[in-house]
Amino acid sequence: QLHDLAVRAGLKYFGTAVREGSTSSDAAYMAIINNKSEFGSVVPENGQKWESTEPSRGSFSYTQGDITANIAKKNGQSLRCHTLVWHSQLPSWVSSATWTRANLQAVIETHVTNVMGHYLGQCYAWDVLNEAVNDDGAWRDSVFLRTFGTDYFAIAFAAAKKADPVSKLYYNDYNLEYNGAKTSKAFELVQIVQAAGAPINGVGFQAHLIVGGTPSRSSLATALRRFTALGVEVAYTELDIRHSSLPASAAALATQGNDFANVVGSCLDVAGCVGVTVWSYTDKYSWVPETFSGAGDALLYDKNLAKKAAWTSVSSVL
Numbered sequence: 105q106l107h108d109l110a111v112r113a114g115l116k117y118f119g120t121a122v123r124e125g126s127t128s129s130d131a132a133y134m135a136i137i138n139n140k141s142e143f144g145s146v147v148p149e150n151g152q153k154w155e156s157t158e159p160s161r162g163s164f165s166y167t168q169g170d171i172t173a174n175i176a177k178k179n180g181q182s183l184r185c186h187t188l189v190w191h192s193q194l195p196s197w198v199s200s201a202t203w204t205r206a207n208l209q210a211v212i213e214t215h216v217t218n219v220m221g222h223y224l225g226q227c228y229a230w231d232v233l234n235e236a237v238n239d240d241g242a243w244r245d246s247v248f249l250r251t252f253g254t255d256y257f258a259i260a261f262a263a264a265k266k267a268d269p270v271s272k273l274y275y276n277d278y279n280l281e282y283n284g285a286k287t288s289k290a291f292e293l294v295q296i297v298q299a300a301g302a303p304i305n306g307v308g309f310q311a312h313l314i315v316g317g318t319p320s321r322s323s324l325a326t327a328l329r330r331f332t333a334l335g336v337e338v339a340y341t342e343l344d345i346r347h348s349s350l351p352a353s354a355a356a357l358a359t360q361g362n363d364f365a366n367v368v369g370s371c372l373d374v375a376g377c378v379g380v381t382v383w384s385y386t387d388k389y390s391w392v393p394e395t396f397s398g399a400g401d402a403l404l405y406d407k408n409l410a411k412k413a414a415w416t417s418v419s420s421v422l
């Protein structure tokens with residue numbers, strides 16, 4: 105079972121995202137999530153995002169976020185918390201207004217204080233800042249960047265530390281796995297936060313990858329080590345490896361298994377890599393086909409909740 109194997113191999117956890125909408129309707133799906141030997145950590149797929157937790161100014165709601173937090177509590181699993189400051193799934197009262205620095209800073213601080221306060225003592229880690237860099241290595245445009253320039257990075261991390269001094273505070277992004285311009289810019293982001301005297305404890309590699317296009321185990325480890333050299337831990341936080349076209353051939357399923365083994369193996373190779381989280385564990389519930397047209401089957405279990413070749417590859421590398 106993946107979490108038990110991962111712990112024996114030196115990681116803190118092997119975990120999965122939880123699709124809130126399926127937790128009450130799909131007992132078979134839940135039985136695997138509730139198996140702590142398989143998944144020692146859970147993260148809400150959507151329930152803790154700004155649009156869920158503060159849909160209108162000053163009005164906080166934790167119903168969706170609590171679904172996954174309560175699963176973790178009941179099963180004695182670790183909880184990753186996701187996410188506080190992000191340009192997406194951000195309500196329009198934040199994204200569409202024109203702000204002064206002072207007013208938007210107060211909005212960020214109120215949001216962070218309330219949401220982290222609600223989950224105090226429950227989160228192993230928080231994705232404080234999500235996806236602030238473009239694939240081409242520029243800072244990502246958002247209401248935050250337009251208002252503060254890069255000063256909002258440190259504002260978010262400082263507010264997070266004040267609200268919850270214990271959780272590991274993460275920067276989280278995708279396509280950091282390729283060691284390209286985006287990886288370098290994220291490296292710069294960590295340095296900016298550190299230079300501002302704000303606390304940052306981790307960098308999350310989302311790892312939304314493509315079958316056959318996944319970097320080798322050693323290049324993946326190189327990318328992880330660039331960040332651990334800055335004194336932060338790293339983790340794979342949203343791992344999925346999609347087939348670009350479906351149905352996948354037997355050869356493509358084997359390549360997928362190999363790619364998964366390289367990702368998990370690279371975490372084992374790097375001292376500061378603490379764990380791996382898959383972005384849902386089953387092809388039955390995945391954002392991939394909803395987002396990348398024609399692509400899919402990116403996970404460890406198939407639509408019938410049967411283990412795939414990728415599951416076997418991960419279990420043998422652990």
Ligand code: XIL
Nearest residue numbers: 149150186187234278310342390391
């Ligand atoms: C995705 C969810 O999986 C979808 O259900 C939702 O519609 C959109 O967001 N990066 C992240 C995650 O940090 O929060 C995103 O999750 C996937 C990309």
